[in-house]
Amino acid sequence: xxxxxxxxxxxxxxxIGSVIVRALRSVSLSINRNEYVAIMGPSGSGKSTLMxxxxxxxxxxxxxxxxxxxDVSKMEDDNLAEIRNKEIGFVFQxxxxxxxxxxxxxxxxxxxxxxxxxxxxxxxxxxxxEKVGLQDRMNHKPNELSGGQRQRVAIARALVNKPSIILxxxxxxxxxxxxxxxxxxxMNDIHRNGNTVILVTHEEDIAQHAxxxxxxxxxxxxxxxxxxxxxNN
Numbered sequence: 144x145x146x147x148x149x150x151x152x153x154x155x156x157x158x159i160g161s162v163i164v165r166a167l168r169s170v171s172l173s174i175n176r177n178e179y180v181a182i183m184g185p186s187g188s189g190k191s192t193l194m195x196x197x198x199x200x201x202x203x204x205x206x207x208x209x210x211x212x213x214d215v216s217k218m219e220d221d222n223l224a225e226i227r228n229k230e231i232g233f234v235f236q237x238x239x240x241x242x243x244x245x246x247x248x249x250x251x252x253x254x255x256x257x258x259x260x261x262x263x264x265x266x267x268x269x270x271x272x273e274k275v276g277l278q279d280r281m282n283h284k285p286n287e288l289s290g291g292q293r294q295r296v297a298i299a300r301a302l303v304n305k306p307s308i309i310l311x312x313x314x315x316x317x318x319x320x321x322x323x324x325x326x327x328x329x330m331n332d333i334h335r336n337g338n339t340v341i342l343v344t345h346e347e348d349i350a351q352h353a354x355x356x357x358x359x360x361x362x363x364x365x366x367x368x369x370x371x372x373x374x375n376n
Contacts, residue, residue: 145175145176146173146174146175146176146209147174147175147176147178147210147211147307147308147339148172148173148174148197148208148209148210148211148308148339149173149207149208149209150170150171150172150173150196150197150206150207150208150209151171151206151207151208152169152170152171152205152206152207153167153169153170153171153193153196153203153205153206153207153208153216154167154168154169154170154203154204154205154206155167155189155192155196155201155203155204155362156204165362166189166192166362167189167192167193167196167203167362167363168189168361168362168363169206169363170189170193170206170359170362170363170364171206171364172357172364172367174339174341175339176307176339177334177337177338177339178339178340178354178355179331179334179339179340179342179352179353179354179355179373180340180341180342180353180354180355180356180357181341181342181343181344181349181350181351181352181353181355181356181357181370182194182341182342182343182344182357182359183344183345183347183350183356183357183358183359184345184358184359184360184365185345185360186345187361188359188360188361188362189359189361189362189363190343190345190359191312191343192362193343193359194310194312194341194343196208197231197308197310197341198227198231198233198310199215199218199223199224199226199227199230199231200227202215202216202217202218202223203216210226210230210307211230211307213226228253228256228257228304229257229304229306230306230307230308231306231307231308231309231310232253232300232301232302232303232304232306232308232309232310233301233310233311233312234294234297234298234301234309234310234311234312234314235297235312235313235314236312236313236314236315236316236317237317238285238290238293238294238296238297238317239297240285240293240296240297240300241285242284242285242286243284244284244285245281245282245283245284246272246277246280246281246282246283246284246285246288246296246299247265247268247269247272247281247282249285249296249297249300250268250271250272250296250299250300250303251264251265251267251268251303252300253300253303253304254267254268254303254304257304267303268299268303269281271299271300271302271303272296272299274299274302275295275296275298275299275302275329276295276329277292277295277296277299280292280296289322290317290318290319290322291318291322291325291326294314294315294317294318294322294326295326295329298314298326298329298330298333302333302338306338307339308338308339308340308341309330309333309338309339309340309341310341310343311330311340311341311342311343312343313343313344313345313346314326314327314330314342314344314349315327315344315346315349323349327349327352330342330352331352340353350370351370351372351373352373353370353373354369354370354373355367355368355369355370356368356370
């Protein structure tokens with residue numbers, strides 16, 4: 144199998160005053176290309192820390208992280224930022240859209256960082272918005288869109304760089320249940336189209352959309368199982 148992520152004995156400790164907090168205690172796991180994985184765990188289980196590691200937003204205290212063939216565990220911030228922009232599309236609970244920018248301008252942002260020329264940026268951003276069904280809302284600003292539409296813009300932005308991984312942190316956390324179902328349907332489509340999708344959630348019904356569920360507890364992998372209910376037809 145083609146591994147996109149390989150983590151070996153990842154440890155993350157923080158010092159808060161005189162107290163040492165062990166957020167991750169020797170986590171090892173691998174994720175194959177085009178897998179659909181949910182990472183679950185109660186508050187304080189280490190799932191947010193693990194997401195930050197996977198997303199190259201933070202580096203481990205110990206252990207190794209190979210992302211798409213590159214060892215990112217010891218990279219400097221500049222290199223991390225570059226690999227993050229190229230390899231990972233983020234979808235956040237709070238959408239993280241710039242309020243003064245239109246949907247189209249928000250989606251082009253990762254391409255600006257990547258140094259893509261303007262005409263090409265617009266073309267790719269339009270394609271990405273079409274993929275999430277928002278071609279008729281491209282010139283709307285976030286405050287002119289519903290919560291579900293804002294999350295679709297965020298997903299289009301995550302897809303625009305054609306990253307190896309889509310990393311979604313509680314992607315339905317701010318949405319009502321009907322809109323949540325729509326957004327999870329879209330995540331399923333993205334996975335079907337060949338993307339590796341990693342979902343970080345504390346909601347069991349959201350995790351059930353994934354083919355594999357990893358449960359963290361006290362900074363360790365407590366369970367890593369294939370989901371018997373998964374069907375991505």
